[in-house]
Each structure stands twice: as structure tokens, then as C-alpha cells.
Amino acid sequence: MRPKKKWGQNFLRNRGAVAKIVEAVDAQPDEVVLEIGPGEGVLTEKLVALPNPLVAIEIDPELAARLRARFGERLTLRNEDAVDAPLPETPYRAVGNLPYNVGTPILRRVIADPHCRRAVFMLQKEVADRVVAKPGSDPYGYLTLYVAAFASARIAMTLDPRSFHPPPKVRSAVVVLDPRDPQLAAERTLVLDLVSASFRMRRKKLVNNLTGWRNLTREDVLSLMQRAAIDLDVRAETMSLADFDRFAVAYSALASPGS
Numbered sequence: 706m707r708p709k710k711k712w713g714q715n716f717l718r719n720r721g722a723v724a725k726i727v728e729a730v731d732a733q734p735d736e737v738v739l740e741i742g743p744g745e746g747v748l749t750e751k752l753v754a755l756p757n758p759l760v761a762i763e764i765d766p767e768l769a770a771r772l773r774a775r776f777g778e779r780l781t782l783r784n785e786d787a788v789d790a791p792l793p794e795t796p797y798r799a800v801g802n803l804p805y806n807v808g809t810p811i812l813r814r815v816i817a818d819p820h821c822r823r824a825v826f827m828l829q830k831e832v833a834d835r836v837v838a839k840p841g842s843d844p845y846g847y848l849t850l851y852v853a854a855f856a857s858a859r860i861a862m863t864l865d866p867r868s869f870h871p872p873p874k875v876r877s878a879v880v881v882l883d884p885r886d887p888q889l890a891a892e893r894t895l896v897l898d899l900v901s902a903s904f905r906m907r908r909k910k911l912v913n914n915l916t917g918w919r920n921l922t923r924e925d926v927l928s929l930m931q932r933a934a935i936d937l938d939v940r941a942e943t944m945s946l947a948d949f950d951r952f953a954v955a956y957s958a959l960a961s962p963g964s
């Protein structure tokens with residue numbers, strides 16, 4: 706079967722990487738394992754050997770039929786789009802060598818899902834760098850802070866294109882994401898909306914990006930920054946999640962005084 710470009714079919718051929726990915730899942734007895742994009746089944750054949758129930762979501766009907774024939778009842782195979790397919794409603798660990806064109810939306814929905822206990826995802830290296838970036842670095846941005854609002858993240862390994870067939874144009878990395886409560890004082894949706902507005906024009910100062918956000922005037926923004934003890938000249942790219950949280954708390958007090 707010829708790999709299909711439209712579904713990001715770059716199949717993993719590196720046995721050492723397969724073993725490390727499966728080991729990183731570290732599924733606990735009460736957890737389902739959810740594989741996203743099983744493809745030819747290189748990870749699946751190791752995952753079916755675990756005692757945990759295994760569910761896989763594969764968009765390609767031809768591959769889905771092959772996987773069903775090969776693994777039978779050991780695998781619950783769903784021929785669906787992982788961008789919007791239902792996720793398990795009991796605790797699970799997600800794993801997958803994600804198709805690059807939809808890697809970010811899949812990662813975002815899985816780590817925001819309350820039943821997810823861990824996610825081990827192969828991503829484009831450039832996306833993995835954004836996930837784990839430190840404030841002030843080039844890759845630091847909305848994705849970094851979005852992930853930090855739900856999970857801790859680390860890169861477990863980096864792979865070069867020769868580990869895949871056909872080789873992709875870019876390097877890849879495996880990230881391990883563990884859900885955690887970031888202890889935000891403001892609503893998470895408000896903090897993330899604020900982060901999104903703050904990075905609208907990356908090189909602009911925070912005050913310029915936020916003027917007009919939720920109808921705030923420049924003076925409103927400066928006064929909220931002062932209340933949140935944020936330097937008035939700051940750019941979003943150097944701010945931590947805690948800084949955004951303080952600004953969001955100050956904004957909430959302004960938007961609903963007395964509450």
C-alpha cells in the first residue's frame with residue numbers, strides 16, 4: 706500500500722524508538738490505552754501485548770480494515786477522525802505518532818480532556834520545541850502556555866527523518882505530557898483568551914496588543930498591569946503563565962467589581 710501524503714503517513718521504522726514510546730506510556734491497571742493513527746501497526750503490535758484495553762482511531766479506511774483483520778478482538782479499532790472523534794470516557798493514556806498536519810489540534814484536545822492521564826506524542830520537532838519552550842525563547846508562545854495550563858511536558862527523544870518511511874522533510878520529537886493543575890486563580894478560559902490576544906503581534910508590547918481586547922482602553926490595560934505587578938514595557942514572549950493569571954485576576958475584578 707502506498708503511503709498517503711494527505712494523511713501524513715510517515716511510518717516509523719525505528720525499533721528502538723518504538724520500544725521507548727511504548728515504555729513511556731507506562732499504563733496503569735485501571736487505564737485504557739488510546740492509540741491515535743496506528744497506521745501499519747508498528748506501535749499497535751506492542752500495545753496489544755499490554756494487559757490494558759486498547760482503542761485505536763485511524764482515519765484511513767484501508768489501514769483500518771487491515772488493522773482489524775490483523776489484531777481482531779484484541780483491539781477496538783475506530784475508523785474516525787481523531788480531531789473530533791469521541792475520546793474514552795474512562796481514564797486513559799494516549800499515544801501516537803501524530804500526522805503532522807493535525808498534530809497540534811489533536812494534542813490540544815487530548816490534554817484538555819479530563820480523562821487523559823498521560824499523552825505520549827510524536828510531533829514535528831519544531832512543534833515539540835514550542836510545547837516545552839522557556840519564556841524569552843523564540844518558540845515560546847500560545848501553544849507553550851496552552852499546554853502549561855493543562856500539563857507538564859518534556860521531550861523524551863528526537864528522531865531524524867531516516868527513522869520513517871517515507872522520510873518526512875523535518876525532524877521529529879516525542880513529547881510526554883502529564884496533566885497537572887496549574888493552580889490558576891482566574892478562569893482558565895479567560896487566561897487562555899488573554900494569552901491569545903497578548904501574542905497577536907508577537908513583537909508588540911503587551912499594552913499595545915491588549916488595547917481593545919474586551920473593550921479595554923490603553924489606560925485600563927496599564928492600570929491592570931500595575932495592579933498585577935507587571936512591568937509596563939513587557940512583551941508577552943517573556944511572561945509566565947503566572948503573570949497572565951495575575952493580569953486575568955485583575956481584569957476579572959474590573960469586569961465584575963464586588964464579586
Ligand code: SAM
Pocket residue numbers: 712713714715716717718741742743744745746747748762763764765768785786787788801802803804805807
Ligand atoms: N503509528 C504509525 C507509525 O508510527 O508508523 C503511523 C503514523 S503516521 C505519521 C500517522 C497515522 O495517522 C497514519 O496512519 C494516518 O492515516 C493517520 N491519520 C492521519 N490523520 C488522522 C486523523 N485526523 N485521525 C486519525 N488518524 C489519522
